[in-house]
Amino acid sequence: MNKIGVSIRDVARETGLSTATISRVVNGGRKVSEKTRARVLEACARLDYLPNPAARALSTRRSKAVAAIIPTIEHSVFAKFIAAIERALGERGYSLIMAISNADETEELAAARKLLGMGADALILSGLDHSDLLLDMLERRAVPYVFTSAWDARSARPTIGYDNALLAERAMHHLADHGHRRVAVVHGPLAESDRTRARRAGAMSVSDRFEHLAFFEAPLDVAGGKACVSAALEDPRDFTAYLCSTDVLALGAYFACAEAGKRIPQDVSVMGFDNLDWSRDIVPPLTTIDLPAVGMGEMVAHRIVAYLEDGAPLQNELLTAQIIERGSVADLT
Amino acid sequence: MNKIGVSIRDVARETGLSTATISRVVNGGRKVSEKTRARVLEACARLDYLPNPAARALSTRRSKAVAAIIPTIEHSVFAKFIAAIERALGERGYSLIMAISNADETEELAAARKLLGMGADALILSGLDHSDLLLDMLERRAVPYVFTSAWDARSARPTIGYDNALLAERAMHHLADHGHRRVAVVHGPLAESDRTRARRAGAMSVSDRFEHLAFFEAPLDVAGGKACVSAALEDPRDFTAYLCSTDVLALGAYFACAEAGKRIPQDVSVMGFDNLDWSRDIVPPLTTIDLPAVGMGEMVAHRIVAYLEDGAPLQNELLTAQIIERGSVADLT
DNA sequence: TGTTGAAATGTAACCGGTTACACCGCACCT
DNA sequence: AGGTGCGGTGTAACCGGTTACATTTCAACA
Numbered sequence: 001m002n003k004i005g006v007s008i009r010d011v012a013r014e015t016g017l018s019t020a021t022i023s024r025v026v027n028g029g030r031k032v033s034e035k036t037r038a039r040v041l042e043a044c045a046r047l048d049y050l051p052n053p054a055a056r057a058l059s060t061r062r063s064k065a066v067a068a069i070i071p072t073i074e075h076s077v078f079a080k081f082i083a084a085i086e087r088a089l090g091e092r093g094y095s096l097i098m099a100i101s102n103a104d105e106t107e108e109l110a111a112a113r114k115l116l117g118m119g120a121d122a123l124i125l126s127g128l129d130h131s132d133l134l135l136d137m138l139e140r141r142a143v144p145y146v147f148t149s150a151w152d153a154r155s156a157r158p159t160i161g162y163d164n165a166l167l168a169e170r171a172m173h174h175l176a177d178h179g180h181r182r183v184a185v186v187h188g189p190l191a192e193s194d195r196t197r198a199r200r201a202g203a204m205s206v207s208d209r210f211e212h213l214a215f216f217e218a219p220l221d222v223a224g225g226k227a228c229v230s231a232a233l234e235d236p237r238d239f240t241a242y243l244c245s246t247d248v249l250a251l252g253a254y255f256a257c258a259e260a261g262k263r264i265p266q267d268v269s270v271m272g273f274d275n276l277d278w279s280r281d282i283v284p285p286l287t288t289i290d291l292p293a294v295g296m297g298e299m300v301a302h303r304i305v306a307y308l309e310d311g312a313p314l315q316n317e318l319l320t321a322q323i324i325e326r327g328s329v330a331d332l333t
Numbered sequence: 334m335n336k337i338g339v340s341i342r343d344v345a346r347e348t349g350l351s352t353a354t355i356s357r358v359v360n361g362g363r364k365v366s367e368k369t370r371a372r373v374l375e376a377c378a379r380l381d382y383l384p385n386p387a388a389r390a391l392s393t394r395r396s397k398a399v400a401a402i403i404p405t406i407e408h409s410v411f412a413k414f415i416a417a418i419e420r421a422l423g424e425r426g427y428s429l430i431m432a433i434s435n436a437d438e439t440e441e442l443a444a445a446r447k448l449l450g451m452g453a454d455a456l457i458l459s460g461l462d463h464s465d466l467l468l469d470m471l472e473r474r475a476v477p478y479v480f481t482s483a484w485d486a487r488s489a490r491p492t493i494g495y496d497n498a499l500l501a502e503r504a505m506h507h508l509a510d511h512g513h514r515r516v517a518v519v520h521g522p523l524a525e526s527d528r529t530r531a532r533r534a535g536a537m538s539v540s541d542r543f544e545h546l547a548f549f550e551a552p553l554d555v556a557g558g559k560a561c562v563s564a565a566l567e568d569p570r571d572f573t574a575y576l577c578s579t580d581v582l583a584l585g586a587y588f589a590c591a592e593a594g595k596r597i598p599q600d601v602s603v604m605g606f607d608n609l610d611w612s613r614d615i616v617p618p619l620t621t622i623d624l625p626a627v628g629m630g631e632m633v634a635h636r637i638v639a640y641l642e643d644g645a646p647l648q649n650e651l652l653t654a655q656i657i658e659r660g661s662v663a664d665l666t
Numbered sequence: 667t668g669t670t671g672a673a674a675t676g677t678a679a680c681c682g683g684t685t686a687c688a689c690c691g692c693a694c695c696t
Numbered sequence: 697a698g699g700t701g702c703g704g705t706g707t708a709a710c711c712g713g714t715t716a717c718a719t720t721t722c723a724a725c726a
Binding site: 350351352353354357364365366369388390391392393394 | 673674675676677678680681682683
């Protein structure tokens with residue numbers, strides 16, 4: 001029974017019809033006469049009938065819930081992403097069940113167990129690297145899933161995202177094109193994220209355009225970026241530009257510069273990654289890469305629903321991202 | 334059946350026991366011999382048996398999912414709150430289903446319909462004001478719920494949160510105590526949020542300590558705060574301090590000051606509300622009110638689960654918040 | 667040895683939908 | 697008149713657990 005105890009059988013009794021007919025009306029089935037349909041709808045409204053989702057899920061084997069596991073939700077591009085997924089799923093009658101992994105494979109596995117144990121129809125994961133146990137479980141249970149926030153042409157598993165390595169490479173070219181030869185790359189913990197590793201590798205691949213190219217690993221928050229850049233500002237290599245693998249780190253870089261009395265971009269250039277909402281408002285406005293978090297969320301939701309409803313196969317999908325040139329990178333040429 | 338087609342009856346057949354016994358073992362029931370328990374557990378593992386959540390929900394009338402509707406998830410205290418809820422629910426074996434209302438009552442109602450239609454056992458709402466249709470629905474369906482991020486001693490419905498009016502009042506006293514007499518309060522859209530209205534009312538209640546007290550309504554994001562403060566800096570009343578109803582708006586205020594060449598706190602003081610992660614890293618560090626987002630999330634989760642499992646009644650719970658004094662408010666005395 | 671009762675297990679009804687299939691009535695055709 | 701087809705509806709078997717109640721087992725005790 002639902003909370004007020006009205007079941008489909010009550011509606012059937014009330015209208016003198018069978019539960020089959022009620023079910024057909026409620027689900028918009030085609031083979032019902034207009035007269036009957038109206039009568040049923042009226043009775044449903046009058047009795048305040050609401051189908052029991054568990055019963056429905058049991059007999060259809062579909063919960064209409066999609067699960068997503070993300071590393072973090074706080075001040076970052078993931079919040080936008082997850083909000084877009086939630087909206088897009090909602091428009092199609094699906095709900096989002098969410099869990100946060102704190103970028104930890106063990107937590108991710110536990111979260112996946114929990115979410116699948118709740119009956120999620122599909123799973124959205126962040127990044128490409130996941131525990132083998134998790135992957136095995138997905139295969140064994142034949143759960144549809146996608147990897148997001150990354151893209152790998154050669155991946156046998158569906159990835160929907162952007163090419164982190166390429167974007168980092170493009171960012172480095174942008175700095176090089178502006179005459180920067182001594183650059184520091186500030187990124188989050190390598191151990192935690194394949195996306196971070198991809199960005200680092202991408203940046204590294206164009207090292208020949210630089211005199212000095214240093215990589216710094218910092219905790220992935222504003223304080224981490226700030227501390228890291230504060231220290232790097234003392235570095236004898238005297239970097240002219242900082243490429244931050246996240247706008248969050250870039251914000252920390254701004255604060256480090258403010259504290260050290262360095263002006264951006266006159267003394268130091270800073271470039272970000274993400275294009276968070278405040279990036280264009282900060283002073284000076286931050287040059288960054290506009291990651292398509294919203295578009296990615298929508299695409300992921302569309303594709304998952306298309307798979308669930310029509311069996312459209314999940315595939316690799318590459319999303320593009322643009323460098324947004326604003327005022328934080330000086331032209332030294 | 335679950336995805337690989339193993340049901341409780343398969344395990345029963347495999348072990349030569351009845352489904353009742355399997356069920357008892359799986360649910361940690363007490364009346365099973367150790368020998369049997371071990372045998373069942375072994376069979377479950379071998380067959381990779383996973384209970385079907387829909388079947389379980391159908392017969393227990395419990396989905397073990399809690400729904401939350403929040404106005405926004407992007408760069409704000411809500412992300413912390415929701416993350417804490419998710420974690421705390423997870424520890425107790427519950428999942429979080431989330432929807433975003435964009436601070437719109439109609440969207441909120443639609444979201445509630447959807448989430449309840451998914452079978453959520455309880456509903457977490459933000460703020461005190463909600464559409465009557467929503468409230469009626471909750472009562473009719475006897476859905477347990479709490480209002481959060483606000484507290485009202487006189488509320489007949491359970492509220493778990495802080496006293497927004499009182500906190501705003503305390504913030505204003507803080508400014509007055511530091512010798513500020515010309516203060517501007519920057520807040521989000523009044524129409525959207527009872528919390529905003531409460532904060533405004535609280536600030537207003539101590540207007541007699543000020544020469545000039547102005548209220549500005551801005552879009553609730555960094556750009557909004559920046560534009561609003563940029564304009565206010567031109568105001569002939571020459572405010573010495575800006576109280577921002579969110580750190581997000583305060584960040585905008587910082588940027589406005591940076592652009593206008595005003596130094597904080599030498600030329601202008603800024604005070605926030607929330608204590609977001611970067612608040613202590615910004616230069617100068619932001620004086621703000623440390624809202625207990627994490628503690629609130631945990632308490633909400635605890636209380637809801639306690640109600641669901643033990644029937645412990647949901648009540649009003651007041652959480653306290655402290656002013657964190659940092660460097661952004663000048664002492665003019 | 668028979669009695670008693672607690673512990674362990676089984677039986678089967680039930681939760682509330684969905685849906686394959688059977689059936690009915692009626693219009694239309696030959 | 698009898699046959700055909702189809703739209704509309706009902707019957708009842710599922711989906712996969714939970715659990716009240718019945719039943720069996722067996723140790724302890726008079």
